[in-house]
Amino acid sequence: MSKKILVLPGDGIGPEITAEAVKILNACREAGLDAELEEALVGGAGFDAEGDPLPESTLAKAKAADAILLGAVGGPKWDTLEDLSKRPEKGLLGLRKNLNLFGNLRPALLYPQLAEASTLKPDVVSGLDIMIVRELTGGIYFGQPRGIEERNGERVGFNTYVYAESEIERIGRVAFEMAQKRGKKLCSVDKANVLEVTMLWREVMNRLAPEYPDVELSHMYVDNAAMQLVRAPKQFDVVVTGNMFGDILSDAAAMLTGSIGMLPSASLNERQQGMYEPCHGSAPDIAGQGLANPLATILSVAMMLRYSLGEPTLADRIERAVGKVLDQGLRTADIAYPGTRQVSTSEMGDAVLAAF
Amino acid sequence: MSKKILVLPGDGIGPEITAEAVKILNACREAGLDAELEEALVGGAGFDAEGDPLPESTLAKAKAADAILLGAVGGPKWDTLEDLSKRPEKGLLGLRKNLNLFGNLRPALLYPQLAEASTLKPDVVSGLDIMIVRELTGGIYFGQPRGIEERNGERVGFNTYVYAESEIERIGRVAFEMAQKRGKKLCSVDKANVLEVTMLWREVMNRLAPEYPDVELSHMYVDNAAMQLVRAPKQFDVVVTGNMFGDILSDAAAMLTGSIGMLPSASLNERQQGMYEPCHGSAPDIAGQGLANPLATILSVAMMLRYSLGEPTLADRIERAVGKVLDQGLRTADIAYPGTRQVSTSEMGDAVLAAF
Ligand SMILES: CC(C)[C@H](C(=O)O)[C@@H](O)C(=O)O
Ligand SMILES: CC(C)[C@H](C(=O)O)[C@@H](O)C(=O)O
Numbered sequence A, B: 001m002s003k004k005i006l007v008l009p010g011d012g013i014g015p016e017i018t019a020e021a022v023k024i025l026n027a028c029r030e031a032g033l034d035a036e037l038e039e040a041l042v043g044g045a046g047f048d049a050e051g052d053p054l055p056e057s058t059l060a061k062a063k064a065a066d067a068i069l070l071g072a073v074g075g076p077k078w079d080t081l082e083d084l085s086k087r088p089e090k091g092l093l094g095l096r097k098n099l100n101l102f103g104n105l106r107p108a109l110l111y112p113q114l115a116e117a118s119t120l121k122p123d124v125v126s127g128l129d130i131m132i133v134r135e136l137t138g139g140i141y142f143g144q145p146r147g148i149e150e151r152n153g154e155r156v157g158f159n160t161y162v163y164a165e166s167e168i169e170r171i172g173r174v175a176f177e178m179a180q181k182r183g184k185k186l187c188s189v190d191k192a193n194v195l196e197v198t199m200l201w202r203e204v205m206n207r208l209a210p211e212y213p214d215v216e217l218s219h220m221y222v223d224n225a226a227m228q229l230v231r232a233p234k235q236f237d238v239v240v241t242g243n244m245f246g247d248i249l250s251d252a253a254a255m256l257t258g259s260i261g262m263l264p265s266a267s268l269n270e271r272q273q274g275m276y277e278p279c280h281g282s283a284p285d286i287a288g289q290g291l292a293n294p295l296a297t298i299l300s301v302a303m304m305l306r307y308s309l310g311e312p313t314l315a316d317r318i319e320r321a322v323g324k325v326l327d328q329g330l331r332t333a334d335i336a337y338p339g340t341r342q343v344s345t346s347e348m349g350d351a352v353l354a355a356f
Helices: A012-031 A043-052 A056-064 A088-098 A113-119 A165-182 A198-209 A222-231 A245-258 A295-307 A311-326 A345-355 B013-031 B044-050 B054-065 B088-098 B113-118 B165-181 B196-211 B222-231 B243-256 B294-309 B312-327 B345-355
Strands: A004-008 A035-039 A067-072 A103-109 A131-137 A147-151 A153-164 A185-190 A217-221 A238-241 A264-268 A274-278 B005-010 B035-039 B067-072 B105-109 B128-135 B147-151 B154-164 B185-190 B216-221 B239-242 B265-270 B274-277
Touching: A004 A012, A012 A035, A012 A067, A012 A238, A012 A295, A012 A311, A012 A345, A043 B154, A056 A088, A067 A088, A067 A295, A088 B265, A103 A113, A103 A245, A103 B005, A113 A311, A131 A165, A131 A245, A153 A165, A153 A198, A153 B196, A165 A185, A165 A198, A165 A238, A165 B154, A165 B294, A185 A198, A185 A245, A198 A217, A198 B147, A198 B154, A217 B239, A222 A238, A222 A245, A222 B243, A238 A245, A245 B243, A274 A295, A274 B345, A295 A311, A295 A345, A295 B216, B005 B013, B005 B044, B005 B054, B005 B243, B013 B035, B013 B067, B013 B239, B013 B274, B013 B294, B013 B312, B013 B345, B035 B088, B044 B088, B044 B154, B054 B088, B067 B088, B067 B294, B105 B165, B105 B243, B113 B312, B128 B165, B154 B165, B154 B196, B165 B185, B165 B239, B185 B222, B185 B243, B196 B216, B216 B222, B222 B239, B222 B243, B239 B243, B265 B294, B274 B294, B294 B312, B294 B345, B312 B345
Parallel strands: A004 A035, A004 A067, A067 A274, A131 A238, A185 A217, A185 A238, B005 B035, B005 B067, B067 B274, B128 B239, B185 B216, B185 B239
Antiparallel strands: A103 A131, A103 A264, A147 A153, A153 B154, A264 A274, B105 B128, B105 B265, B147 B154, B265 B274
């Protein structure tokens, strides 16, 4: 049966970058991928059209899809919305939660052709290849109770950081399995010396470890992990952590490469249905100018083919095509430097297509 | 009246580094500082001697002191203690909470003599001088309810991230005042697009801003802040944030300098009583070998003189002495590189004393 792919361009540069990724998806269909593409609105675009960052029709299409390609959401236009539930971010969080996309894979990979772009010294980051596995549907992002209320004559804000054993176990298994397929090292990040919820996290990781005897499990406090990412990032292979710490550490790790315009991500549920999106945001300041880098979105398509569509060969072909284009010296503005050839968003997409 | 200084050597390298700082404190007394020194046990040392990481006698002495100099706490010896309340960290957290030391100042300063030590490219970090103001007695570190309990047939861990307006306001004022004395830029870090508690945080910061018209206030999400610290750290002057985000970001910022053996910190309450400690930990692996860098602890004494003892001139003298010793090319193991002269912990202390 034909697979269903839902494309959600979103806001800012979202429409431009997903357009390039769709070119590649169409090339994959010509190369044998049996898939149908559909498009829908999300984020600020959803709010503007239907008053809701996650319109019902979009959610229904998302549930029916095998895989979702998301551009990016958000922008200053919607940042002043008093009602938080109408903000573009809620579209994203709603998709994650409703589709139960608990397993977020965020690779931080340094492309040798782009080593210059890093703010770190070459020997510290050359060959960097970290996979951050972030829990995405629990923790403090979704914990109850939450809110702002009056207590003793003043307002108090509160959120709840909560994990059940079963939630920790399922993300733990994703991470252990990922480590088995990679360098066989897993570092679990917590703050078990202060937070009870992460004591339980550590305990569950330790309990799973004997089932994955080929994986070396270690534990690190989150403050130290932030430090070690700066000091010696190549010590890491797979990192597993909760929603909030994962948000922070995956962005720091991505920035180590200096080229977050290159980094894709996947968010998966238990039946490998997935949402795929670039690590970078909607960059409203450069939207519509052909300056955006479509490669993270194109590489997100590769992850989609690998994890949700069972097409690893096509995934490899996309990744190799991106490598070739970099070898040719083509660069969008964010990764251009003297001696390379600066191209627009669509020129970059076309170049990948030609190299595919 | 004579000031009271309590010295808490703690664990690991704590006793070695505080010993060197005490040499400098004694030199300050000879130079006119009217102060008495006392010593007490805390952390693992407190647990070993009295079964408590914060013995009652230590807490009483701490309350009576004008300023506290802490070495470091913790080590593998106590990491397996089942009862979290007996762990060395609880000694530290107990001191912070009982003395109401809500204002944690963590400078990330790159010494020009040590620019080499950073893993970042020189142009990215040269001249780096950030002050992180971290709230230290609230937030998720101390929020109730907390614990691990059975729910629906499985265990669940939970902690509460909570701030009252008054708590946010008082740390906000510390940060605005700090910015007034420095580069007049304050960046408040939150996750206001997801967490209600930090929406309130942002609101209170905005409400304070008009009282400090000379300070330019900005806001940044914590994931972006982690990224910007790696990408372009010199954009920051003063950063203010909650307990947990401050723990993570201050360690990342410290590591940007490459020499966290150099970084002091201060934790202050409303009446400027303070606890002073190096940013680095107890480094049990190198304890007792004369390898530890005492400069962060010596520079913590300078902060103590400035913030709690009203002796800015002596503080300046210590900081200048440290600068001179670095100029002389003296280095402990952690910051030594070819062309410098490696010295032991006590040799370094003696050199600062000679330059004082
Ligand atoms: C936009 C925001 C809600 C989101 C998050 O915090 O998860 C983003 O930062 C991310 O990491 O995907
Ligand atoms: C030891 C630990 C409890 C402490 C903290 O998390 O505050 C430490 O990391 C620090 O930053 O001072």
